[in-house]
Amino acid sequence: MTAPRLILITGWGFRATALAPLKACLVQRWPELDAQLEALPALTTNNVDDWCEALEQRIDENDDAQGRPLWIAGWSLGGMLASRLVERMPQRFAGLITLASNARFSACNEWPQALDAPIFDDFCARFQHKPKATRQRFALLCSQGSEQRSLISTLRTHLSDESDAVGEAGLQLLAQLDNRAVLATLVRPQLHLFAERDALVPVSAAAAFGGLGNTRLDTEILAGSHAFPIEAPEPLAARIAAFIQHPKRHS
Numbered sequence: 001m002t003a004p005r006l007i008l009i010t011g012w013g014f015r016a017t018a019l020a021p022l023k024a025c026l027v028q029r030w031p032e033l034d035a036q037l038e039a040l041p042a043l044t045t046n047n048v049d050d051w052c053e054a055l056e057q058r059i060d061e062n063d064d065a066q067g068r069p070l071w072i073a074g075w076s077l078g079g080m081l082a083s084r085l086v087e088r089m090p091q092r093f094a095g096l097i098t099l100a101s102n103a104r105f106s107a108c109n110e111w112p113q114a115l116d117a118p119i120f121d122d123f124c125a126r127f128q129h130k131p132k133a134t135r136q137r138f139a140l141l142c143s144q145g146s147e148q149r150s151l152i153s154t155l156r157t158h159l160s161d162e163s164d165a166v167g168e169a170g171l172q173l174l175a176q177l178d179n180r181a182v183l184a185t186l187v188r189p190q191l192h193l194f195a196e197r198d199a200l201v202p203v204s205a206a207a208a209f210g211g212l213g214n215t216r217l218d219t220e221i222l223a224g225s226h227a228f229p230i231e232a233p234e235p236l237a238a239r240i241a242a243f244i245q246h247p248k249r250h251s
Contacts (some may be wrong), residue, residue, distance in 0.1 A: 003032030004069040009078030018158035025237035044165040046172035073097035095189040113205040131164040145197030146225040184212040189247035195228040
């Protein structure tokens with residue numbers, strides 16, 4: 001098969017460099033793969049269309065015009081935005097892969113398989129008053145459940161230096177995004193990978209995704225914390241490469 005292009009979008013609060021180890025493992029396993037890291041847009045609006053348009057513009061700017069199949073993957077909020085991009089441009093993307101990314105980040109009556117709403121609301125309130133300390137705490141939450149003691153310090157080296165207004169807009173976006181209908185109707189192959197000890201995206205979300213009724217949707221639970229793309233990039237790279245190479249086997 002023609003070696004594809006893969007866009008990897010980082011999650012809230014982190015620079016794109018957080019996914020560099022995953023990119024390195026992917027390229028080592030599949031040297032022909034054109035893997036590209038993307039940071040979240042530095043926007044102060046919570047309008048999802050604006051965020052998607054900013055990402056689309058970056059993807060276009062980095063297009064090598066070689067006609068490679070284009071896959072898109074994202075971690076947490078990055079995965080939620082990747083899902084919206086595939087919805088907006090299904091003809092552009094060959095498939096979707098999300099990493100520790102929920103259909104809704106905050107729980108509601110119809111989707112309880114998410115972070116408890118009061119916990120998320122408290123986090124947002126803390127960010128408004130002490131953004132720097134809250135970013136540090138977020139790295140701790142992402143590493144919770146990991147057996148790697150060094151993970152939290154690694155995550156903190158990749159914390160974003162974006163403005164507080166950009167961080168606030170990203171949290172507002174997390175609060176409002178609801179991708180249930182999007183994921184249920186996407187026509188491209190999609191793989192959603194969850195972590196068994198994720199403190200932010202309950203592992204029960206994997207079964208809930210299966211209940212969305214899309215036969216092109218596949219889920220899998222891997223070991224690790226919310227930061228499993230940084231915690232265990234090698235097995236994750238193997239799973240991503242296998243799905244891109246043989247998506248029909250997993251649908």
